[in-house]
Protein backbone atom coordinates (compact mmCIF):
# COMPACT_ATOMS: atom_id res chain seq x y z
CA UNK A 1 0.00 0.00 0.00
CA UNK A 2 1.41 3.38 -1.02
CA UNK A 3 0.59 6.31 1.27
CA UNK A 4 1.08 9.94 0.33
CA UNK A 5 1.83 12.16 3.35
CA UNK A 6 1.48 15.86 2.57
CA UNK A 7 3.65 17.83 5.00
CA UNK A 8 5.56 14.62 5.70
CA UNK A 9 8.78 16.50 6.54
CA UNK A 10 7.02 18.35 9.38
CA UNK A 11 6.87 17.73 13.14
CA UNK A 12 4.13 15.07 13.02
CA UNK A 13 4.74 13.95 9.42
CA UNK A 14 8.37 12.95 9.93
CA UNK A 15 7.32 10.70 12.84
CA UNK A 16 4.44 9.20 10.84
CA UNK A 17 6.76 8.58 7.88
CA UNK A 18 9.02 6.42 10.03
CA UNK A 19 6.12 4.55 11.63
CA UNK A 20 4.57 3.69 8.27
CA UNK A 21 7.92 2.60 6.80
CA UNK A 22 8.44 0.31 9.81
CA UNK A 23 5.01 -1.21 9.20
CA UNK A 24 6.03 -2.00 5.60
CA UNK A 25 4.10 0.71 3.75
CA UNK A 26 5.49 2.55 0.75
CA UNK A 27 5.63 6.19 1.75
CA UNK A 28 5.71 9.22 -0.50
CA UNK A 29 6.14 12.66 1.01
CA UNK A 30 5.07 15.88 -0.69
CA UNK A 31 6.46 18.88 1.15
CA UNK A 32 7.76 22.34 0.23
CA UNK A 33 10.22 22.23 3.17
CA UNK A 34 9.26 25.45 4.93
CA UNK A 35 11.49 24.41 7.83
CA UNK A 36 14.19 22.55 5.91
CA UNK A 37 14.52 18.88 5.06
CA UNK A 38 16.87 17.56 7.75
CA UNK A 39 13.96 15.57 9.16
CA UNK A 40 13.92 13.22 6.16
CA UNK A 41 17.68 12.69 5.80
CA UNK A 42 17.44 9.49 7.84
CA UNK A 43 14.86 7.86 5.55
CA UNK A 44 16.09 8.97 2.10
CA UNK A 45 17.99 5.73 1.54
CA UNK A 46 14.98 3.55 2.42
CA UNK A 47 13.81 1.92 -0.86
CA UNK A 48 10.18 2.25 0.26
CA UNK A 49 10.49 6.02 0.68
CA UNK A 50 10.04 8.68 -1.99
CA UNK A 51 10.30 12.42 -1.62
CA UNK A 52 8.76 15.04 -3.90
CA UNK A 53 9.55 18.64 -3.21
CA UNK A 54 6.41 20.51 -4.17
CA UNK A 55 3.60 22.80 -3.14
CA UNK A 56 0.09 21.52 -2.40
CA UNK A 57 -1.23 24.78 -3.89
CA UNK A 58 0.11 23.70 -7.30
CA UNK A 59 -2.19 21.29 -9.12
CA UNK A 60 0.65 19.77 -11.15
CA UNK A 61 2.64 18.96 -8.00
CA UNK A 62 -0.38 17.35 -6.39
CA UNK A 63 -1.29 15.35 -9.50
CA UNK A 64 2.26 14.01 -9.75
CA UNK A 65 2.33 13.13 -6.05
CA UNK A 66 -0.97 11.24 -6.28
CA UNK A 67 0.15 8.80 -8.98
CA UNK A 68 -0.44 5.18 -7.87
CA UNK A 69 -1.34 6.24 -4.36
CA UNK A 70 -3.78 4.16 -2.24
CA UNK A 71 -4.20 6.52 0.71
CA UNK A 72 -3.48 10.12 1.64
CA UNK A 73 -2.67 11.57 5.06
CA UNK A 74 -3.07 15.31 4.70
CA UNK A 75 -0.87 17.18 7.19
CA UNK A 76 0.56 20.04 5.10
CA UNK A 77 -0.62 23.39 6.44
CA UNK A 78 0.35 26.71 7.87
CA UNK A 79 0.22 25.50 11.45
CA UNK A 80 -0.89 27.38 14.54
CA UNK A 81 -2.77 30.58 15.36
CA UNK A 82 0.25 32.94 15.23
CA UNK A 83 1.58 31.59 11.91
CA UNK A 84 -1.86 31.92 10.26
CA UNK A 85 -2.46 35.39 11.73
CA UNK A 86 0.90 36.49 10.33
CA UNK A 87 0.28 35.19 6.79
CA UNK A 88 -3.52 35.06 6.40
CA UNK A 89 -3.55 34.89 2.62
CA UNK A 90 -1.03 32.05 2.51
CA UNK A 91 -2.97 30.31 5.28
CA UNK A 92 -6.24 30.52 3.31
CA UNK A 93 -4.60 29.30 0.11
CA UNK A 94 -2.84 26.40 1.85
CA UNK A 95 -5.18 25.27 4.59
CA UNK A 96 -8.45 25.65 2.69
CA UNK A 97 -8.13 26.20 -1.08
CA UNK A 98 -5.29 23.72 -1.61
CA UNK A 99 -6.94 21.19 0.70
CA UNK A 100 -10.17 21.40 -1.35
CA UNK A 101 -8.23 20.90 -4.58
CA UNK A 102 -6.29 17.96 -3.15
CA UNK A 103 -9.55 16.41 -1.93
CA UNK A 104 -11.18 16.71 -5.32
CA UNK A 105 -8.16 15.25 -7.12
CA UNK A 106 -8.17 12.32 -4.68
CA UNK A 107 -11.81 11.58 -5.43
CA UNK A 108 -11.16 11.72 -9.15
CA UNK A 109 -8.40 9.17 -8.86
CA UNK A 110 -9.83 5.71 -8.35
CA UNK A 111 -6.68 4.27 -6.73
CA UNK A 112 -7.12 6.55 -3.68
CA UNK A 113 -9.32 4.78 -1.13
CA UNK A 114 -8.54 6.56 2.15
CA UNK A 115 -8.13 10.20 3.11
CA UNK A 116 -7.07 11.23 6.62
CA UNK A 117 -7.20 14.91 7.53
CA UNK A 118 -5.32 16.51 10.44
CA UNK A 119 -7.77 18.80 12.17
CA UNK A 120 -7.47 20.20 15.68
CA UNK A 121 -9.15 20.50 19.08
CA UNK A 122 -8.67 24.28 18.65
CA UNK A 123 -11.94 24.02 16.72
CA UNK A 124 -13.77 23.97 20.06
CA UNK A 125 -12.63 27.46 21.07
CA UNK A 126 -13.79 28.20 24.60
CA UNK A 127 -15.84 25.55 26.37
CA UNK A 128 -19.08 26.48 28.12
CA UNK A 129 -19.17 25.34 31.75
CA UNK A 130 -16.58 23.06 33.27
CA UNK A 131 -17.54 19.68 31.89
CA UNK A 132 -15.61 17.72 29.26
CA UNK A 133 -16.46 18.20 25.61
CA UNK A 134 -16.29 15.69 22.76
CA UNK A 135 -16.94 15.34 19.03
CA UNK A 136 -20.60 16.30 19.50
CA UNK A 137 -19.81 19.74 20.96
CA UNK A 138 -20.46 22.85 18.86
CA UNK A 139 -17.41 24.26 17.09
CA UNK A 140 -16.49 27.84 17.94
CA UNK A 141 -13.28 28.67 16.14
CA UNK A 142 -11.77 31.90 17.40
CA UNK A 143 -8.71 32.12 15.14
CA UNK A 144 -8.17 32.02 11.39
CA UNK A 145 -6.24 28.77 11.88
CA UNK A 146 -9.23 27.04 13.53
CA UNK A 147 -11.73 28.68 11.15
CA UNK A 148 -9.94 27.15 8.15
CA UNK A 149 -9.67 23.76 9.84
CA UNK A 150 -13.41 23.81 10.61
CA UNK A 151 -14.27 24.84 7.04
CA UNK A 152 -12.34 21.96 5.46
CA UNK A 153 -13.45 19.47 8.10
CA UNK A 154 -17.10 20.32 7.42
CA UNK A 155 -16.57 20.00 3.68
CA UNK A 156 -15.02 16.56 4.19
CA UNK A 157 -17.68 15.29 6.59
CA UNK A 158 -20.59 16.42 4.42
CA UNK A 159 -19.06 15.43 1.06
CA UNK A 160 -20.81 12.93 -1.20
CA UNK A 161 -18.02 10.64 -2.30
CA UNK A 162 -17.63 7.53 -4.42
CA UNK A 163 -18.46 4.45 -2.33
CA UNK A 164 -14.90 3.15 -2.02
CA UNK A 165 -13.39 6.48 -0.96
CA UNK A 166 -13.25 6.76 2.83
CA UNK A 167 -12.48 10.17 4.34
CA UNK A 168 -11.83 10.71 8.07
CA UNK A 169 -11.02 13.82 10.12
CA UNK A 170 -8.88 13.69 13.27
CA UNK A 171 -9.01 16.47 15.85
CA UNK A 172 -5.55 16.38 17.38
CA UNK A 173 -4.87 17.47 20.95
CA UNK A 174 -1.97 19.89 21.41
CA UNK A 175 1.12 17.90 20.60
CA UNK A 176 4.46 17.56 22.37
CA UNK A 177 7.53 15.32 22.29
CA UNK A 178 10.62 14.59 20.22
CA UNK A 179 10.49 14.52 16.44
CA UNK A 180 13.08 14.60 13.64
CA UNK A 181 11.64 18.09 12.91
CA UNK A 182 11.68 19.54 16.39
CA UNK A 183 9.25 22.31 17.39
CA UNK A 184 9.74 24.51 20.44
CA UNK A 185 6.74 26.76 19.82
CA UNK A 186 4.54 24.15 21.54
CA UNK A 187 3.78 24.66 25.24
CA UNK A 188 5.25 21.48 26.77
CA UNK A 189 8.34 21.54 24.55
CA UNK A 190 8.99 25.24 25.09
CA UNK A 191 8.51 25.20 28.88
CA UNK A 192 10.71 22.12 29.22
CA UNK A 193 13.50 23.48 27.00
CA UNK A 194 13.56 26.70 29.00
CA UNK A 195 13.48 24.96 32.38
CA UNK A 196 16.22 22.51 31.33
CA UNK A 197 18.41 25.51 30.48
CA UNK A 198 17.73 27.12 33.86
CA UNK A 199 15.44 29.87 32.59
CA UNK A 200 12.52 31.12 34.63
CA UNK A 201 9.13 30.09 33.19
CA UNK A 202 6.74 32.99 32.69
CA UNK A 203 3.27 31.49 32.34
CA UNK A 204 0.22 33.38 31.12
CA UNK A 205 -3.27 32.09 31.98
CA UNK A 206 -2.11 29.28 34.25
CA UNK A 207 -5.66 28.11 35.03
CA UNK A 208 -6.79 27.32 31.48
CA UNK A 209 -7.26 23.72 30.36
CA UNK A 210 -6.04 21.97 27.23
CA UNK A 211 -5.61 18.33 26.18
CA UNK A 212 -2.11 17.14 25.23
CA UNK A 213 -0.91 14.16 23.18
CA UNK A 214 2.55 12.83 22.32
CA UNK A 215 3.59 13.20 18.67
CA UNK A 216 4.15 9.43 18.36
CA UNK A 217 0.61 8.73 19.55
CA UNK A 218 -0.90 11.25 17.12
CA UNK A 219 1.03 9.57 14.30
CA UNK A 220 -0.14 6.13 15.51
CA UNK A 221 -3.72 7.39 15.31
CA UNK A 222 -3.24 8.25 11.61
CA UNK A 223 -1.93 4.73 10.94
CA UNK A 224 -4.82 3.25 12.93
CA UNK A 225 -7.35 5.04 10.71
CA UNK A 226 -5.70 3.62 7.58
CA UNK A 227 -6.02 0.12 9.08
CA UNK A 228 -9.52 0.36 10.59
CA UNK A 229 -12.58 -1.19 8.90
CA UNK A 230 -14.14 1.27 6.41
CA UNK A 231 -17.54 1.34 8.11
CA UNK A 232 -15.98 2.52 11.39
CA UNK A 233 -14.13 5.52 9.95
CA UNK A 234 -16.08 6.54 6.83
CA UNK A 235 -16.98 10.27 7.03
CA UNK A 236 -16.22 10.18 10.76
CA UNK A 237 -14.45 12.64 13.03
CA UNK A 238 -12.38 11.48 16.02
CA UNK A 239 -10.60 13.44 18.72
CA UNK A 240 -7.09 12.08 19.30
CA UNK A 241 -5.74 12.15 22.83
CA UNK A 242 -6.73 10.76 26.23
CA UNK A 243 -9.16 12.10 28.82
CA UNK A 244 -6.54 11.74 31.58
CA UNK A 245 -4.13 14.02 29.67
CA UNK A 246 -5.98 17.33 30.06
CA UNK A 247 -3.80 19.82 31.94
CA UNK A 248 -3.93 23.38 33.14
CA UNK A 249 -0.73 25.26 32.32
CA UNK A 250 0.14 25.40 36.03
CA UNK A 251 -0.11 21.60 36.15
CA UNK A 252 2.45 21.40 33.31
CA UNK A 253 4.77 23.63 35.35
CA UNK A 254 4.28 21.34 38.36
CA UNK A 255 5.16 18.27 36.26
CA UNK A 256 8.30 20.04 35.06
CA UNK A 257 9.23 20.97 38.64
CA UNK A 258 8.89 17.34 39.68
CA UNK A 259 11.65 16.49 37.17
CA UNK A 260 13.62 19.77 37.43
CA UNK A 261 12.96 20.94 41.03
CA UNK A 262 15.12 24.07 40.70
CA UNK A 263 12.75 25.54 38.10
CA UNK A 264 11.44 29.01 38.91
CA UNK A 265 7.95 29.86 37.70
CA UNK A 266 6.25 33.24 37.45
CA UNK A 267 2.50 33.29 36.79
CA UNK A 268 0.94 36.21 34.95
CA UNK A 269 -2.76 35.96 35.69
CA UNK A 270 -5.23 36.39 32.84
CA UNK A 271 -9.00 36.19 33.28
CA UNK A 272 -9.77 35.34 29.69
CA UNK A 273 -8.30 32.80 27.34
CA UNK A 274 -10.09 32.18 24.08
CA UNK A 275 -9.02 28.55 24.19
CA UNK A 276 -10.02 26.77 27.34
CA UNK A 277 -11.35 23.25 27.06
CA UNK A 278 -11.13 19.76 28.52
CA UNK A 279 -11.73 17.03 26.00
CA UNK A 280 -13.11 13.51 26.35
CA UNK A 281 -11.53 11.10 23.83
CA UNK A 282 -13.76 8.10 24.50
CA UNK A 283 -14.95 7.80 20.88
CA UNK A 284 -11.60 6.76 19.37
CA UNK A 285 -10.91 4.47 22.33
CA UNK A 286 -14.29 2.70 22.18
CA UNK A 287 -14.80 2.56 18.42
CA UNK A 288 -11.23 1.89 17.29
CA UNK A 289 -9.43 0.63 20.40
CA UNK A 290 -6.97 3.53 20.42
CA UNK A 291 -4.92 4.17 23.54
CA UNK A 292 -1.96 6.43 24.19
CA UNK A 293 1.49 5.02 24.94
CA UNK A 294 3.09 8.14 26.44
CA UNK A 295 2.13 10.82 28.94
CA UNK A 296 3.21 14.43 29.43
CA UNK A 297 5.75 13.58 32.20
CA UNK A 298 7.42 11.08 29.83
CA UNK A 299 7.52 13.72 27.09
CA UNK A 300 9.10 16.20 29.51
CA UNK A 301 11.81 13.66 30.40
CA UNK A 302 12.61 13.07 26.71
CA UNK A 303 13.06 16.76 26.07
CA UNK A 304 15.15 17.27 29.19
CA UNK A 305 17.43 14.48 27.93
CA UNK A 306 17.79 16.07 24.49
CA UNK A 307 18.54 19.52 25.89
CA UNK A 308 20.85 18.46 28.71
CA UNK A 309 22.91 16.22 26.43
CA UNK A 310 23.35 18.96 23.83
CA UNK A 311 21.70 16.82 21.14
CA UNK A 312 20.45 19.99 19.42
CA UNK A 313 23.22 22.45 18.64
CA UNK A 314 21.01 25.53 19.10
CA UNK A 315 17.54 24.80 20.56
CA UNK A 316 16.59 28.47 20.12
CA UNK A 317 17.17 28.40 16.37
CA UNK A 318 14.11 29.80 14.59
CA UNK A 319 13.76 26.69 12.39
CA UNK A 320 12.28 25.04 15.49
CA UNK A 321 9.40 27.50 15.54
CA UNK A 322 6.48 28.05 13.15
CA UNK A 323 6.32 31.65 14.29
CA UNK A 324 9.03 33.08 12.06
CA UNK A 325 10.74 36.37 12.86
Ligand SMILES: NC(=O)c1ccc[n+]([C@@H]2O[C@H](COP(=O)([O-])OP(=O)(O)OC[C@H]3O[C@@H](n4cnc5c(N)ncnc54)[C@H](O)[C@@H]3O)[C@@H](O)[C@H]2O)c1
Nearest residue numbers: 007010011012031032033034055056076077118120172175
Ligand atom coordinates in the same frame (compact mmCIF):
# COMPACT_ATOMS: atom_id res chain seq x y z
N1 LIG B 1 1.14 20.48 16.33
C1 LIG B 1 -0.09 20.47 16.87
O1 LIG B 1 -0.30 20.69 18.11
C2 LIG B 1 -1.25 20.17 16.02
C3 LIG B 1 -2.46 20.08 16.66
C4 LIG B 1 -3.54 19.86 15.89
C5 LIG B 1 -3.41 19.69 14.52
N2 LIG B 1 -2.22 19.77 13.90
C6 LIG B 1 -2.16 19.61 12.46
O2 LIG B 1 -1.25 18.57 12.11
C7 LIG B 1 -0.62 18.87 10.86
C8 LIG B 1 0.88 18.80 10.98
O3 LIG B 1 1.35 19.71 11.99
P1 LIG B 1 2.89 19.81 12.41
O4 LIG B 1 2.93 20.16 13.85
O5 LIG B 1 3.61 18.59 11.92
O6 LIG B 1 3.33 21.11 11.60
P2 LIG B 1 4.66 21.44 10.77
O7 LIG B 1 4.60 22.90 10.49
O8 LIG B 1 5.85 20.89 11.48
O9 LIG B 1 4.49 20.63 9.41
C9 LIG B 1 3.76 21.10 8.32
C10 LIG B 1 4.52 20.72 7.06
O10 LIG B 1 3.73 21.14 5.94
C11 LIG B 1 4.61 21.68 4.98
N3 LIG B 1 3.87 22.60 4.12
C12 LIG B 1 3.31 23.80 4.47
N4 LIG B 1 2.74 24.38 3.41
C13 LIG B 1 2.93 23.53 2.36
C14 LIG B 1 2.58 23.59 0.97
N5 LIG B 1 1.93 24.63 0.47
N6 LIG B 1 2.94 22.56 0.18
C15 LIG B 1 3.64 21.49 0.68
N7 LIG B 1 3.99 21.40 1.98
C16 LIG B 1 3.65 22.40 2.81
C17 LIG B 1 5.72 22.36 5.77
O11 LIG B 1 6.90 22.52 4.99
C18 LIG B 1 5.89 21.41 6.95
O12 LIG B 1 6.89 20.46 6.69
C19 LIG B 1 -1.13 20.26 10.46
O13 LIG B 1 -2.18 20.12 9.53
C20 LIG B 1 -1.62 20.84 11.76
O14 LIG B 1 -2.61 21.83 11.57
C21 LIG B 1 -1.12 19.99 14.63
